[in-house]
Amino acid sequence: MQENDRDLLPEGLGDRLPQQAWASQTVRRAAHDVLASHGYARVETPVLEFEKALAHRMAGVQVRRMFRFVDPVSMRMLALRSDITAQVARIAATGLAQAPRPLRLSYSGQVVTIKGDGLDPARERLQLGAELVGADSTEAVAEIVELAIEALRAAGATGVSVDFTLPDLVDTLSAGALPLPSMNIEAVRQMLDAKDAGGLVDAGGEAYLPLLYAVGPFDSAIEQLAAFDVGGVLASRIAALRAIAARVGGKARLTLDPSERHGFEYQSWFGFTIYADGVPGSLGRGGTYSILGQTGRNPESATGFSLYPDPLIESLSAAAGEERRLFLPLGHDREVASRQRAIGWVTVAALSEADDALALGCSHKLEGGEAVAL
16 A cells, blocks of 8 residues: 555545534434334444354345454454344344343444445445334334334434335245246346336246336325235235325325335335435335344244434535534633533633634634623
């Protein structure tokens, strides 16, 4: 590495400067206040774990996306966490295995992947979420979706929209109503996900074509899905979707894409993606899944969501107004300064006669016990 490259950061990683760090803390505090008010107890997890522990707890966790290396102490393979959900699942299945169910937990922290997603080069992101362990009923799902919306709105998001999906749709249909050879199931999933009608036919999934049109605003899309339902095999799922929508519909715009699969590697019967106006891409996902017990058996149902609010943080930091900062000259009255902080002022104390109030970003100066505009 050349001398002038010594301060460069690796691709996809970056610092948060003061305004961005302030926005990040504001988002985390607001979201956690909402989660705590609904009875979700906060847990914290280590950034490193044994690779095996992270990989086996939940089906679909992608080990190949994790940074891995050998622990010089145990000589076992370690992994840098790429998803905190699996760690919370471990806590629920071990340290809190005897806790009453349903168990409500929340968390936040940085996660890292080997490479970014699609056009997003970021390899480190803030993950913030909640898990409802021991339940994946319609009521549990509705609580989680409602909670995700409320947390985002409290954090500063506006125009929230939620897109529902049924991650196990192809498995459910291919097991009976619309049978498929096992070798074709994955290809049909991929073509539905890609919205590729020609590819779907080539994969042997011609009977699944109507699913490509059961997409869009919830009210119309759910009717399309109900009309497609072969033999009523999806009746319980459709009823659950309607019940969830009835509970949260007034709080966010709702859409449906029943065959969406990307990003729902370990979800079971229900999944959702959440968006907000003015923020590019999605802000998070959630849904139902299963947690394996300590022996790798006896799976436990769970429902949860993970938010990745970095785009919201960037938006809030760019739109933040000027902070009221009060310059405290040398020899100022400390009791007066304390009272000013108590009523909301941010104070910046001079350390020498050379300190300049304007250069230090202050809007006011303490003079005669009063804040005087500069």
